[in-house]
Amino acid sequence: MTGLKKNGGTTTGNVAPPLGNADFAPFVTQIKNQPTKNVYSFFSGADAIGFIKTWNSLGLPAAGYKMYGAGFLTEQDVLKEVKDLANGAITSLFWAVELDNAENKSFVSAYQRQYTLLPDVFAVQAYDGMHALDEALKKIGADTSDPDKVSKALEDVSFKSPRGDFMFDKNTHNPVQDIYIREVKTQNGQTVNTISDKVAKVTDPGK
Amino acid sequence: MSPELLFEQALNGLSFGALLFILAAGLSLVFGMMDVVNLAHGAFYMLGAYVALSVVQRTGSFWLALVVAPLALGILGVILEPLLLRRLRGRHLDQVLLTIGVSLVIVDQIGAIWGREVRSLAAPAGLDGSVPLVGGEYPVYRLFVIGFGVLLAAVVSVVHQRTKVGMLIRAGVEDAEMLGALGVNTDRLFAATFAVGAALAGLAGVVAAPVFGLQPGMDGDALIYSLVVVVVGGLGTLGGAIAGSALVGPADTFGKVLFQEFALAVIFAIVALVLLFRPTGLLGRIRVAR
Incomplete structure (x- = not known):
């Protein structure tokens, strides 16, 4: 959120389910209370699957909401369960199965x-x-x-x-790597992250 | 919060409450009859969900899974009670410890058989869509869950109040020893009770799977919520399980929404308050220690 504000973005609020939460419906319903339709989330594994399924069943894509997130939200372990329900989600990560090298x-x-x-x-x-x-x-x-x-x-x-x-990175021992902007698409029957953009040589700011 | 969102949150809370009722009914029944807090109840729930996953993968039918999984858990229950629990009858704490052991074995076997990654189960055709509702769309399956929970509560209530089986259960909850003295085969009654408790847990697992998914750790969550429901509602009574789930489901939902930072604390605050003012739970009876 700090990075978003530094680069001129704003947030309207946040919804914070506890980790390992089973029922996402109360939280996804609460998203409809926000004035924006752009939603960034950080989920992985079971939570990501629960979030994406609930997001769809409560009709957020049809209402024009867009899903953004850290790449773990739509990694293959999640996509193999939610499949095309995640289509259109935009995430960033240092890798994608579709990467062309x-x-x-x-x-x-x-x-x-x-x-x-x-x-x-x-x-x-x-x-x-x-x-x-x-x-x-x-x-x-x-x-x-x-x-x-x-x-x-x-x-x-x-x-x-x-x-x-x-x-x-010699100072922090974090990796220095390219970060890819990825969009989820279903192609040839497989739901994968396609690469739409790349930020080169990012040094992880974490210390 | 707008009225539309309030209504949607109320549905979220009610469908969660309905799931909790299916889950807690079996735990409450077993406790009422046998004085055993079955800590394997969460593992039974988990096993029900995974059996349903296999049935759906083989046959493609959710409705078949809805019958097969509870049946499989019932059979497991009718084997486990005489094999293990009966040997420790009267030693309640040992029985509780034993059920912890049973749950560890079951959960580990699930990991060995079905793997430890996260799985999900699709809602059956016809219930997998959403319907337009005030202020947006709402998943049909969650409405189905509410209906199913209410129907189950009605059926169980009728069985409980109006049939011979229900009479035996009520008598057994009151005083199982006296029931035995009157010529009822309590061994068979206990085995059947434990089987029905396990079957209800399995049923809850199937019904919950399309909503919550299947993953390691789901047994613990289910167990804690069902314990909260029966403690709040009143241990060992059917009305208690209904009242407890009707209160805890919506309270948990609105607690998560209104007090985000204390999401997990809300239901335990309710437990503490109920125990403070009504130590036997909302609809519990005073039990005479034997």
């Missing part, structure tokens, strides 16, 4: 050979985590006797990930 193509097809699902962002995070460790260990010849050397090597790691170029 060689690493992502081989990652997605290798994942699908192993499992019958499309990979989600959590699979990418685990994969990149192991990749980063692997790069670091290669650099120090797998000699882990000095912990400082290991962390230094890890800090300097950079590689091509399914999400694009990946490196660490």
